[in-house]
Amino acid sequence: MEDFISYLLQFGNLNPHQIELIIKKATQLVLKKDEYYLEAGQISKQFGFVTEGILRVSYFNNKSEEITKYFIDENNIVVDLESFDNEIPSIAYVQAMTDCNIIVFAKRDWQELLNTIIGWDAIVRKIVSKALLQKVERISSIVAQDATTSYLTFLQKYPNLANRIPLSYLASYLGITQSSLSRIRKNIR
Amino acid sequence: MEDFISYLLQFGNLNPHQIELIIKKATQLVLKKDEYYLEAGQISKQFGFVTEGILRVSYFNNKSEEITKYFIDENNIVVDLESFDNEIPSIAYVQAMTDCNIIVFAKRDWQELLNTIIGWDAIVRKIVSKALLQKVERISSIVAQDATTSYLTFLQKYPNLANRIPLSYLASYLGITQSSLSRIRKNIR
DNA sequence: TTCGCTTTTTGCCAAATGGCAAGTGGTTTC
DNA sequence: GAAACCACTTGCCATTTGGCAAAAAGCGAA
Numbered sequence: 001m002e003d004f005i006s007y008l009l010q011f012g013n014l015n016p017h018q019i020e021l022i023i024k025k026a027t028q029l030v031l032k033k034d035e036y037y038l039e040a041g042q043i044s045k046q047f048g049f050v051t052e053g054i055l056r057v058s059y060f061n062n063k064s065e066e067i068t069k070y071f072i073d074e075n076n077i078v079v080d081l082e083s084f085d086n087e088i089p090s091i092a093y094v095q096a097m098t099d100c101n102i103i104v105f106a107k108r109d110w111q112e113l114l115n116t117i118i119g120w121d122a123i124v125r126k127i128v129s130k131a132l133l134q135k136v137e138r139i140s141s142i143v144a145q146d147a148t149t150s151y152l153t154f155l156q157k158y159p160n161l162a163n164r165i166p167l168s169y170l171a172s173y174l175g176i177t178q179s180s181l182s183r184i185r186k187n188i189r
Numbered sequence: 190m191e192d193f194i195s196y197l198l199q200f201g202n203l204n205p206h207q208i209e210l211i212i213k214k215a216t217q218l219v220l221k222k223d224e225y226y227l228e229a230g231q232i233s234k235q236f237g238f239v240t241e242g243i244l245r246v247s248y249f250n251n252k253s254e255e256i257t258k259y260f261i262d263e264n265n266i267v268v269d270l271e272s273f274d275n276e277i278p279s280i281a282y283v284q285a286m287t288d289c290n291i292i293v294f295a296k297r298d299w300q301e302l303l304n305t306i307i308g309w310d311a312i313v314r315k316i317v318s319k320a321l322l323q324k325v326e327r328i329s330s331i332v333a334q335d336a337t338t339s340y341l342t343f344l345q346k347y348p349n350l351a352n353r354i355p356l357s358y359l360a361s362y363l364g365i366t367q368s369s370l371s372r373i374r375k376n377i378r
Numbered sequence: 379t380t381c382g383c384t385t386t387t388t389g390c391c392a393a394a395t396g397g398c399a400a401g402t403g404g405t406t407t408c
Numbered sequence: 409g410a411a412a413c414c415a416c417t418t419g420c421c422a423t424t425t426g427g428c429a430a431a432a433a434g435c436g437a438a
Binding site (some may be wrong): 061067069070081082085114121122124125126128129132133135136139140142143144172173174175 | 250256258259270271274303310311313314315317318321322324325328329331332333361362363364
């Protein structure tokens, strides 16, 4: 929980009373590896913050292939904003790649914080924009670089994840086939 | 300006007085084709909204190649959020691909609106998150699809732009070389 | 129109990637 | 231990893309 509070304090000031209010609304959620945080068709009703573990956001394209859109690290938010904000069904699956601890806020509680904490909206705005900007950066770099470079970047970012998740997840994240990724690995060795 | 107001009203309610306040702070900016809205090294000091025209956001990678990161359409915001929020130099260039009309707010005025209009922060949050989500979707689809499909998608989205901008801009956006894109075009004909 | 400049196309070949299927290796189950 | 299962690797070949340079096309200025 301290991690979450210091994360929040990056984005604006909060006095002890306000922090108290936030903590009161927070719930700890534990996900085992491979469990789903959210499934397509559901409405994203919680605003989450990952304190431990890594998740993966995916969807099925029109060829029924599962595409991994991005990974979510520790100390990042996990929520389908489109679904959460507009209360429409999510298109995405969000699955734990490792055992995860997530701090979650029910939408009602989250909105109550908006009403009770002055400046909360500004903090949320910065949180959201930072998280989305990071996604844009990561995905852009995959478009701009060759597959080998993107894979090496991934290895640096998640040193101990690459060998613990199905290769197919990683391949679709990088925009290549599983066998191509397998060959890239071979060449690197 | 009406376009901008109805854009805002998608995200929350504003009474006539508040709308008045917003309009008072707005400035019209005209950019000729190829002129820059923002250059790398500068601090993004304006929050812009494109009422007419299309811009392009680019940067130079470590090989000094210019990479087009994305295009910005009409009825979308134009601002380097990282630079604007944190007052750090921008890494990106933002250039008009066509003649553009942009409604701009100086940062000071924009912040004043935050202080004077209740709920403005919530509206801005939604604007920003919608804009960034759109970027994530667009770029993700380039990773997930083959180059020909991405090019066709671009043609649908910007029917009359593809032949009016240098091919190299479009190629780097799609993550391929200019000659490859030229061949893709040939195959489509 | 012609010249000079820029952009785009094309040819050539090498490298990367895809598609498919078979093979390999590891784990689980009985 | 054998069988079944799963994920990953590999072989084979077709297709796509890259790199480079020359040719062609487009465009503006004189």
